Amino acid sequence: MSQHELALDTGQGNGAVSEGRRSRSRLGLVVTGVVGGSLVALYAVAAPFVAPALRRVCLPFVPATTAQVENVLRVLRPRTGTLVDIGSGDGRIVIAAAKCGFQASGLELNPWLVWYSRYRAWREGVHRSTSFHISDLWKASFAQYSNVVIFGVPQMMDQLEVKLANELPSSAKVVACRFPFPTWVPESSEGEGIDTVWVYDAKTFHSDLHRNRAKHC
């Protein structure tokens, strides 16, 4: 009888075969766990970036250019107080405004961008004069802000115009980046092409709102 036949006869062969099967199935479990875990992690990171495309108004993450940020700061130079960037992305406008003395806040739907903004603000030493909130712009109130910045898309500007006109105090200024508001008349603009920003005075759009309401009565 050969050694192999002897091993089979004594049951040692069966043990080796089943040990081999066990280690293969363990490897299979580990591979499935790693692949599954990676897919879940990828989904968790990517979903908040893709989600805006599935909303009624698609407002994707497109960061402001350096010239755009400079134009925002230039038109707001004489002002102070509270500022909010609606859809604050990676926090660049909020952080730049805080460095110019504003108490600056960012409102952003994407939690990854909010966490990254908080980290950036801390790294750049402006965490005390900044705050970032995970929030839907359509559910937030802007009544507490005296300076509002929006880099939106044309499809949302008419609806946002109505919301801001109803909520903002008369002392507020609104800065629109790249896309102007459809009916408000800007008091000035700065920059060219995609870096253009328009400034609106709440006193002006409030009085236009009241005039229009009176017309419809």
Ligand SMILES: C[S@@+](CC[C@H](N)C(=O)[O-])C[C@H]1O[C@@H](n2cnc3c(N)ncnc32)[C@H](O)[C@@H]1O
């Ligand atoms: C065009 S980016 C502007 C980013 C930033 N303000 C800047 O200028 O660099 C618009 C941002 O709005 C965010 N956003 C989209 N829908 C939103 C919503 N409903 N509420 C709050 N933020 C939203 C997007 O995730 C994106 O970061």
